[in-house]
Amino acid sequence: MGGLDETERHVVLDLGAASTAMLALLGRARCRVEITDLVHSGGIDQLNKAEPGPELVEAAESLLPGRLPDDAVDLVFCWDLPNYLTLKALSALMNAIGQRARPGALVHALIFYAEPDMQEHPGRFVPTADGELIDCGAKSAMTAAPRYSPEALGNSAGPFVIDRARLLSNGMQEFLFRLDEWA
Amino acid sequence: MFERGKKDGDTIESQEANRTKSDVSFESVRPKATPRGGDAAVIGRSIQINGDLRGDEDLRIEGDVSGTVELRNSALTIGKEGKVKAGVYAKSIAVDGETKGDLYATERVSVHVNARVQGNIIAPRVSIEEGAHFKGSIEMDSAAIEKALGKTTASGAAKPVARTTASTAGSNKAVPKDAARSTGASVNPPAKTA
Numbered sequence: 050m051g052g053l054d055e056t057e058r059h060v061v062l063d064l065g066a067a068s069t070a071m072l073a074l075l076g077r078a079r080c081r082v083e084i085t086d087l088v089h090s091g092g093i094d095q096l097n098k099a100e101p102g103p104e105l106v107e108a109a110e111s112l113l114p115g116r117l118p119d120d121a122v123d124l125v126f127c128w129d130l131p132n133y134l135t136l137k138a139l140s141a142l143m144n145a146i147g148q149r150a151r152p153g154a155l156v157h158a159l160i161f162y163a164e165p166d167m168q169e170h171p172g173r174f175v176p177t178a179d180g181e182l183i184d185c186g187a188k189s190a191m192t193a194a195p196r197y198s199p200e201a202l203g204n205s206a207g208p209f210v211i212d213r214a215r216l217l218s219n220g221m222q223e224f225l226f227r228l229d230e231w232a
Numbered sequence: 233m234f235e236r237g238k239k240d241g242d243t244i245e246s247q248e249a250n251r252t253k254s255d256v257s258f259e260s261v262r263p264k265a266t267p268r269g270g271d272a273a274v275i276g277r278s279i280q281i282n283g284d285l286r287g288d289e290d291l292r293i294e295g296d297v298s299g300t301v302e303l304r305n306s307a308l309t310i311g312k313e314g315k316v317k318a319g320v321y322a323k324s325i326a327v328d329g330e331t332k333g334d335l336y337a338t339e340r341v342s343v344h345v346n347a348r349v350q351g352n353i354i355a356p357r358v359s360i361e362e363g364a365h366f367k368g369s370i371e372m373d374s375a376a377i378e379k380a381l382g383k384t385t386a387s388g389a390a391k392p393v394a395r396t397t398a399s400t401a402g403s404n405k406a407v408p409k410d411a412a413r414s415t416g417a418s419v420n421p422p423a424k425t426a
Contacts, residue, residue: 058373067343067360072370076358079373084366114369173362185362 053078053124062114062125062146070175083114083122087130088171096138105137109145121151127158128174129221132167132195136205143207147228156209156226160202161194163220168192199224277313285318293329312346325355327364336381354380 053059058079063071066086075082087093092112099108125146131139146156159174161167173186202224203211209226216222272290275281279295290307293314301308301320308322314329321336327347335341337355345363354371371377 058376066362067364067366067370068362069359072358072360072372076372079375081373081376082370084368084370086365086367089365090367 053080055079059124060117060120060122062122062149064126064130065128065171066173068173068175070177074176074178081120085113087112088173093130093133093138093171096142097133097135099138099141101137101141105141106144109138109141110148112142113145113149116149121154122146122149123151123154125150125154125156127156129159129161129167129172131158131197131202132161133171136197136201139202140205140207143205143209143226147208150228152228152230154228155212156206156224156228158202158224158226159217160197160222160224161220162196162216162222165194165196166191167194272307272309275314310347338381 053075055078058081059075060081060083061075062083062085064085064087066089067084072082085092087096090112095108095112096105099105134142143156168186169189169192170186172184174182175185176182197205199211199214199222206226209228211224212227213225214222272292273287274292275295275297277294281295281297281299283299284302285297285299286302288303288305290309291301291303292309292311293301293316294311295313296315296317298317301316301318301322303322305323307324307326308320309326310316310329310331312328316329316331316333318331318333319336320331320333323338324340324342325335325337326342326344327335327349328344330348332350334352334354335349337353339355340357340359341353341355343349343353343358343360343364343366345361347361348365349368350366351368352371353368354377356372356374356377358370358372360366371380
């Protein structure tokens with residue numbers, strides 16, 4: 050997070066639960082933080098169960114904050130939520146995010162890659178002052194991880210393109226998607 | 233019998249001794265000791281207020297309030313039983329109950345565990361405990377906060393929704409420079425690039 054330019058205003062969309070640690074970290078810069086907790090709001094089920102087409106588009110639109118053309122989003126934290134979405138649901142969500150983002154905006158996501166299993170419920174990630182993340186979520190039963198490939202994710206990222214991907218030592222893959230300047 | 237701030241211990245003790253059952257019932261409306269809010273005035277659980285609420289002393293809300301709440305120089309606590317559907321302006325705001333509307337504070341907003349908050353928070357310092365439910369935005373851009381709070385103060389009342397107000401404060405062309413590096417967070421245990 051150290052790279053956020055403190056002289057410029059940033060609009061951040063957090064799709065996880067609010068945490069004081071995250072606010073403290075973002076508070077170092079000039080930020081407006083939009084929080085839409087897709088886990089506790091039932092948003093994941095809503096997206097996964099919606100019929101592809103208008104119903105899914107509507108579901109994604111209704112879950113996200115209203116469009117702010119004068120204050121568009123430039124950084125999005127998805128945490129590990131994409132693992133719990135179908136690719137169609139992910140695509141609808143990314144398209145809806147794209148409608149609210151400015152060109153060059155970034156979406157951060159963590160994908161289970163090396164391990165075949167993942168927790169049944171998404172994690173609750175809290176940053177430390179050192180820029181590391183701790184999963185403070187309650188432990189739940191394990192379920193098969195979809196282990197989405199970069200290609201599948203890229204094809205389901207709507208107007209976003211993969212900007213960077215790196216494998217972490219815990220077996221997760223960290224992705225950064227960038228909103229195409231010409232989207 | 234229910235004077236606030238009376239410090240004569242003997243007097244209070246004798247009042248305790250003479251207290252009748254009907255006296256005790258008042259305790260449920262105004263708790264003797266409030267963990268947050270101290271010696272604040274209290275809107276009890278059975279009270280419903282629909283309209284503008286203004287004052288210059290600390291207040292604890294345990295009832296239902298709709299409209300606007302303005303405590304320019306004081307602290308507001310929304311207790312566990314409190315339900316506030318209003319634009320709120322205060323020096324500091326602590327939420328244990330439910331709010332729907334924008335919260336403006338010149339000093340701090342604290343959202344405690346099990347609280348439910350829907351709306352925008354505009355304050356220099358914000359804390360949200362784990363287990364609290366929050367949906368909305370948090371304005372932490374000092375320029376936007378000053379603008380929003382100034383506008384609210386100037387108007388003499390807390391006007392809900394700072395969304396558009398805040399949006400005009402900053403650069404509309406801000407793109408995080410190299411924010412990709414900024415999000416290079418690792419997952420515990422400390423992860424290293426393979």
